[in-house]
Amino acid sequence: MAEKKKYERPIITKHYSGLMNKFGSRAAASPKSEIDGVPIKKLISEFGSPLFVFSERQIRSNQRNALRIFKTRYPKVQFAWSYKTNYLNAICSVFHQEGSWAEVVSEFEYDKARRLGVKGENIIFNGPHKSKEALLKAINEKAKIHIDHFDELYEIIEITTEMNLKANVAIRVNMDTGIYPKWDRFGFNYENGEAWQAIKRILSNKNLKLIGLHTHIGTYMMSADAYKIAASKLVNLARGIKDEFDLLLEYIDMGGGFASHNTLLGQYLPAEEVVPSIEQFADAISTGLFELPLKIDEMPLLILETGRALIDDAGYLLTTVLANKRLSTGQRAIIVDAGVNLLFTSFWYKHRISPAQESGIHVEDAALFGPLCMNIDCLSDGILLPALKKGEHLVIEYVGAYDTTQWMQFIMMRPNVVMVMEDGTVELIRKSEDLDYLLDREVIPDNLKSVK
Amino acid sequence: MTKFEIPGNVAVSDSGFLFMPTTGETFTMNEMGIFIFKMLQQKYTRNEIFEKALDEFDIDKTTFEKDFEDFIAQLKNYSLIKIS
Numbered sequence: 001m002a003e004k005k006k007y008e009r010p011i012i013t014k015h016y017s018g019l020m021n022k023f024g025s026r027a028a029a030s031p032k033s034e035i036d037g038v039p040i041k042k043l044i045s046e047f048g049s050p051l052f053v054f055s056e057r058q059i060r061s062n063q064r065n066a067l068r069i070f071k072t073r074y075p076k077v078q079f080a081w082s083y084k085t086n087y088l089n090a091i092c093s094v095f096h097q098e099g100s101w102a103e104v105v106s107e108f109e110y111d112k113a114r115r116l117g118v119k120g121e122n123i124i125f126n127g128p129h130k131s132k133e134a135l136l137k138a139i140n141e142k143a144k145i146h147i148d149h150f151d152e153l154y155e156i157i158e159i160t161t162e163m164n165l166k167a168n169v170a171i172r173v174n175m176d177t178g179i180y181p182k183w184d185r186f187g188f189n190y191e192n193g194e195a196w197q198a199i200k201r202i203l204s205n206k207n208l209k210l211i212g213l214h215t216h217i218g219t220y221m222m223s224a225d226a227y228k229i230a231a232s233k234l235v236n237l238a239r240g241i242k243d244e245f246d247l248l249l250e251y252i253d254m255g256g257g258f259a260s261h262n263t264l265l266g267q268y269l270p271a272e273e274v275v276p277s278i279e280q281f282a283d284a285i286s287t288g289l290f291e292l293p294l295k296i297d298e299m300p301l302l303i304l305e306t307g308r309a310l311i312d313d314a315g316y317l318l319t320t321v322l323a324n325k326r327l328s329t330g331q332r333a334i335i336v337d338a339g340v341n342l343l344f345t346s347f348w349y350k351h352r353i354s355p356a357q358e359s360g361i362h363v364e365d366a367a368l369f370g371p372l373c374m375n376i377d378c379l380s381d382g383i384l385l386p387a388l389k390k391g392e393h394l395v396i397e398y399v400g401a402y403d404t405t406q407w408m409q410f411i412m413m414r415p416n417v418v419m420v421m422e423d424g425t426v427e428l429i430r431k432s433e434d435l436d437y438l439l440d441r442e443v444i445p446d447n448l449k450s451v452k
Numbered sequence: 453m454t455k456f457e458i459p460g461n462v463a464v465s466d467s468g469f470l471f472m473p474t475t476g477e478t479f480t481m482n483e484m485g486i487f488i489f490k491m492l493q494q495k496y497t498r499n500e501i502f503e504k505a506l507d508e509f510d511i512d513k514t515t516f517e518k519d520f521e522d523f524i525a526q527l528k529n530y531s532l533i534k535i536s
């Protein structure tokens with residue numbers, strides 16, 4: 001018998017002129033069949049689906065690249081890994097091995113960093129909520145406490161006075177950098193003089209040591225210029241501190257916020273074409289900082305709390321097709337086993353999603369749904385994908401930032417997370433959750449124990 | 453028995469480019485789409501199409517049935533077929 005021809009599901013696609021951008025300009029059909037040389041099929045057969053995969057090589061290369069870019073523009077640079085962006089121990093450890101400090105915004109993140117061996121003095125403690133116990137611990141361990149509001153400032157004064165301790169502090173400053181939305185709910189405002197007032201209050205107290213100034217002007221910033229404005233404003237404050245109090249600050253912390261290469265929902269062009277490069281952000285920041293009239297060796301250390309731009313492209317979410325169906329409008333719908341429970345960022349990103357196997361060149365506009373029995377579980381309302389069979393895989397790219405911290409245990413358990421190591425081996429870095437894990441935290445009152 | 457009817461004025465090229473002169477709409481089809489569409493145009497019955505497809509392509513009947521129904525639904529959605 002003659003060999004039969006290879007079959008592909010019949011597809012017909014309508015052409016819409018001028019509408020291609022709804023789907024992004026990239027041909028969605030090119031398969032992503034491996035990660036750092038490890039086949040997707042192998043990863044899923046060993047660790048299940050859905051599966052988060054991180055690339056050690058990519059993280060290290062991102063961090064080294066960013067450090068090199070900044071160090072060639074400014075003499076003293078220190079990165080502090082933004083824990084909330086991704087606080088899996090293995091991920092944090094790669095950053096710490098690369099020399100990054102820890103930037104934390106809660107007590108548990110602080111403790112996590114300490115348990116990983118980060119010294120208190122190498123932890124930047126940000127955020128609006130630091131309990132009294134957390135503050136005390138941070139003060140004792142010489143952490144860098146970034147004060148968010150006056151109530152916190154007074155609490156630190158109270159603790160240090162009562163116990164005769166010295167605290168290393170900086171203030172977070174918010175300001176108008178010409179971008180919208182203005183993040184004015186964190187820290188002390190620059191324009192209305194509040195920041196200067198906080199600085200004076202700190203400098204009038206002998207138990208507080210003002211070591212730096214901090215700002216974080218927003219996240220996924222599309223303007224490099226805003227960083228130059230922000231750096232200039234912090235430089236103005238630093239200059240005022242030098243002139244009036246004869247004090248040189250140890251550092252200026254410019255926060256995070258560099259946009260990654262994920263494309264925002266509703267963004268017309270792909271991110272690669274519109275977001276500034278790390279070089280442009282670095283140019284803007286160093287230009288702003290060099291307005292300080294100081295000798296090179298007196299210049300403050302530049303701290304960066306870059307999150308998403310260092311990890312987004314090192315994370316992948318592998319998923320499996322559960323079913324194909326057609327909506328009442330005629331649009332194709334694909335149901336996969338990873339939903340918004342694992343992909344919080346799908347609420348603002350148009351993720352890059354590729355098939356994991358070779359498929360035909362014909363693509364069809366499809367809605368992509370997760371496995372949750374909830375209407376919100378939509379990963380994309382329109383994406384061009386080739387014909388996919390039940391059981392085939394898709395790779396969702398650029399999911400390294402915020403997805404494994406903001407994920408939720410809702411209807412489905414959180415899956416395995418693995419890391420493809422630089423030597424090509426694959427390590428499990430977080431075990432999937434199961435019913436026992438869930439029930440371990442629950443307590444049934446005695447009189448509710450009998451179920452008829 | 454179900455009868456399929458493709459509007460007479462629809463033009464299809466061998467590469468699967470399809471043009472609807474009445475509306476100006478254009479479509480593309482993959483190989484399997486063209487294969488089925490051409491048979492529909494030539495008034496093959498459902499059974500005949502199944503027979504030929506299963507004979508020529510490496511596919512089982514259940515999968516083909518699902519895909520065939522889905523393809524017909526797409527054609528219907530684009531008003532490219534009448535079913536009676």
Ligand SMILES: Cc1ncc(COP(=O)(O)O)c(C=O)c1O
Binds near residue numbers: 082
């Ligand atoms: C204080 C602070 N630093 C750093 C970051 C990291 O930001 P990104 O991931 O946008 O670089 C954030 C996140 O919003 C933050 O609030």
